[in-house]
Amino acid sequence: MNGGSTERSRERPREGFGDWLGSAAVLAALIALWWAASSAGWVSRVFLPTPQATLASLAEGLNLGGNGNGELLAFTLATVSRMVEGWLLASLFGVLLGAAIGVSPAVRAWVQPTLEFIRPLPASALLPLAISIFGLNPAMVLFVVAFGAMWPVLLATVHGFAAVEPRLAEVARCLQMPRAAFVWKIGLPNAMPDILAGMRLSMTISLIVAVVGEMIASQSGLGQAILLAARAFRASELFAGIVLLGLIGFTSNALLALAENKLLRWQRA
C-alpha cells in the first residue's frame, strides 16, 4: 500500500550517547580548526573572521545582550516569512494543480511532457522576467519563490496520483465514487509520501530563491544583508548571516522531517 513511497533504509544503527559525544567532539574540533586558522592568520581575516568575532556579530545583530541593534533579527524574520509564505503558496498550488493533472490519465498525457521540460529550469532564471513584468517589489520576489518552489510539489503530486494501485481505481469506479471523493479518499492519501518529499525539496528551493531574490531585487533580508556585508568587507557580519541561513535551513528541514514522520505513521503499520 505504499505505491509511490521512496525506499528507505530501515537498519539504522542505534545511536548511543557515546556516539553523540564523539560526533560533537568532531564538530568542536572543526570549530577549533577554524579558530586556529583565523587567529594564527593562516587565512586572511578579510575572508575568515574568528569564531569569537562571528559570535559577537551574531549577538549584536540578534540583540542577545540587550545592547545590540537587532538588525539581523529583523532580516532573519523577513527572510523566514518570505520563505514560508512562498512555500505555503507553492504547496497549495502544487497540490491543487498536481491533483487536477494527475487524476486524469488523458490530461497527464497532454501536459506532463511540458512539465518535465520546465522542471530543470532554474527558478532564479525567472527573476529577470518577473522583474521586467512586476518591477522591483516584495510581491515579485514572493511570486518567484512560490513559482520556483511549486514544481517539486506539483510533479510529486502528479506522480503520486499516477501511481495509484489500478485495483483501487477499479474499486472506486465500481462504487461509482464521484471524482472529488476519489481525489480526497484515494488519490491524496496515496500521493502523500510523494507530496511530503516534494514539499521538503520545495522548502529548500524557497530559501534559496528568497535569498537570491533579496540579493538582486534589494529587498531587505538576510540575502541583501550578507551581500552588503561582503561589499563592505565586514567578514564577521557576513559569517553571522551565513550561520543564520544555515540555521534556518537546518530548522525547517528538521521540522518537516518530524512532520513527515508523524503524518506517514499509518503507512508503516
Add this chain to the structure above:
Amino acid sequence: MTDRRALYPWVCPAVLLGLCEAYARRAAALGSEAIAPPSAALKALAGAAADGSLWQATGFTLGTAALGLLVGAVLGVGLGIALGLSRRAARLSLLSIEVLRPVPSVALIPLAMLMFGFGVRMELCIVAFATFWPMLVLVQSAVQQVEPRLLEVSRVLGLSARERAWKIVLPAIVPRLFVALRLGVAVALVVAVTVEIAANPNGMGYAMMIAQQSFEPALMLGWLGWIGVVGFVINAAMLRLQRAVARHMGHKQ
C-alpha cells in the same frame, strides 16, 4: 492512432506559445516594454548565435558547472566511500555534516566574491559546495548497501583499504554512482545559472540579467528559453546515460 499520440506532448507548449505570442503582440502594440512575443525572442536568440555571444556564454556556464561538479563529485565520492565503509567514521561525522549541509549554497556567493572576486573560481567553488552534499549522501548510502559478502571476500584476500575501495566498492556502486551524478549535473546547472544571475558577470545567467536591465525583453526571453532547452537536453542525456549504465551493469533501477 500511435502517430497521433506522439503529437500529444507538443500540443500544450504550442498552445502556450501561441497565447504568449498573441498577448505579447497586443501588449507591444500598446507600448509595453516588459515582454516580447516568442517569435521576436527566437530572432534575438538567432542574433546572439550569429555574433557568437550565445556560444561563449553557454560555454562559460557549462564549463564552470562541469569543473565545479568535478571537484564536488571527487570530494563527495571520496568521503562518501570512506564514511560508507566505516560505520564509526559515519557516526563521528554525523553532527558536523548535519550542521554544514543545510547551509544554502547561495549564502556562499558573497563569501566567494570576497575571496576570489568575479570569474570562474568563485562560481566553481559554489557549484562544488552545492554538489558535494548530494554526492556524499548518495554515495555513502550506496556503499552501505554493497553486498557484505563482497567485503568479506576482500578481507579474506587481505586487500588494503585502497585496493578494497578501487577493486571492490567502486565497481559495485557504479549504477548508483550514475544516479548520484545525474542529480549532481542537475544541481550544478541550476546553481551555476543562479550564481550568474545573482553576482558573477559571466555566462548565460548574466546575459539574461543584462538583457533585462537594458530593456531588451526579446533577448531576455530568448535566453530564458535557451537556458531551458540546454537544461532539458543535458538532463535527458544524463538520464539516458544512467539507464544505459544500469542496463549494462545488469541492475534494475
